[in-house]
Amino acid sequence: MSTTTALRQAQGADSPSHGSPAPDALDLLEAEAIHVIREVVAEFERPVLLFSGGKDSVVVLHLATKAFAPGRVPFALLHVDTGHNFPEVLQFRDETAQRLGIRLEVARVQDYIDDGRLHERADGTRNPLQTQPLLDAIAAGRHDAVFGGARRDEDKARAKERIFSLRDEFGQWDPRNQRPELWSLYNGRHTPGQHVRVFPISNWTELDVWRYIERERIALPPLYFAHERDVYSRDGMWRAIGDFSPAKPGETVEKRVVRYRTVGDMSCTGAVESDAVDVAAIVREVAASTLTERGATRADDRISEAAMEDRKKDGYF
Known part of the structure; x- marks a missing residue:
């Protein structure tokens, strides 16, 4: 089928009397x-x-x-x-x-x-x-x-x-x-x-995915929504300060309002600057984006073209 x-x-929908929307x-x-x-x-x-x-x-x-x-x-x-x-x-x-x-x-x-x-x-x-x-x-x-x-x-x-x-x-x-x-x-x-x-x-x-999350009211980890976090810039991404992702000499740590588009390993996952605090705002943000979440925030995918x-x-x- x-x-x-x-x-x-x-x-x-196979029953005309049902009148269900398309x-x-x-x-x-x-x-x-x-x-x-x-x-x-x-x-x-x-x-x-x-x-x-x-x-x-x-x-x-x-x-x-x-x-x-x-x-x-x-x-x-x-x-x-x-x-x-x-x-x-x-x-x-x-x-x-x-x-x-x-x-x-x-x-x-x-x-x-x-x-x-x-x-x-x-x-x-x-x-x-x-x-x-x-x-x-x-x-x-x-x-x-x-x-x-x-x-x-x-x-x-x-x-x-x-x-x-x-x-x-x-x-x-x-x-x-x-x-x-x-x-x-x-x-x-x-x-x-x-x-x-x-x-x-x-x-x-x-x-x-985000439109479906909005429609179904699906709960998610809080990292997906905008929050203030200590970060530093590396390879064009905001990396979070943590036990497994320390800043290197010369990298400036600063507080930024960010969110995560993907939540993989801390050692290779970056955040994006965002003020999207709810799903509706994320839907608007993603609709305007020209990069996939992996292309924008995953350092491990940048090792090579065929990583x-x-x-x-x-x-x-």
Whole structure:
């Protein structure tokens, strides 16, 4: 069944006497995402949702709660904690899992550093170190499908990826070996050892996400909204002062009113100057922006032109 047909049936639009209004763009995106989530639960044995507490994973989780209401979400949450995450986001992550009664699995980069399986990078960022803990957690949980909140508009590498993305026995992604996805039909076939990454909001834009958050009144970590913070400028971004992101000699620390468009590892995530204190203001701000949130605020994506694609080929999400 196509996404549009499913939505029309759900709304009773096939019955002329119902008089339901025509679906708007957000209705269609929501219907597609819910269709994908239900398809995965029907087809796979042990799906899991990568949940960091960031806006995209929060939206995917919200969609999952709608997909299976009034029942509980029938899969666990998984987070790879770099050890450099924002404390406010980790608190929000834990409170959300507890509120919804969903099991939260946490893989910690620090454990791998402590026992020598991984080593700190010279640049101090731990974001690229997430790959091995992620793959190990997928294997340990025997997860054959892994939901993520990635979107095609974020990065050129993500724009190449399908909604159902096959990963081989080593967790690697081959951009030259992608399956066609026609008429909302998804191919989840895989052999033992392989798994499928699934992106229900792949076709959404950052603006779609914020408009949906506004419509559904979805709670988010406070870092997404304008607040005063000690920051310094580096590589054209405002970096927050913290235990894992100290200023270097010559970098001036100053108080600025900023917010975060993405809330990844503190060691590589920058803030933007903003006075947007509520979702409506953020919607207006994002509508006027000419840069994606990753392009504007993620230092790890500036390592090379193909930084994201190189990490994805190694197994990164």
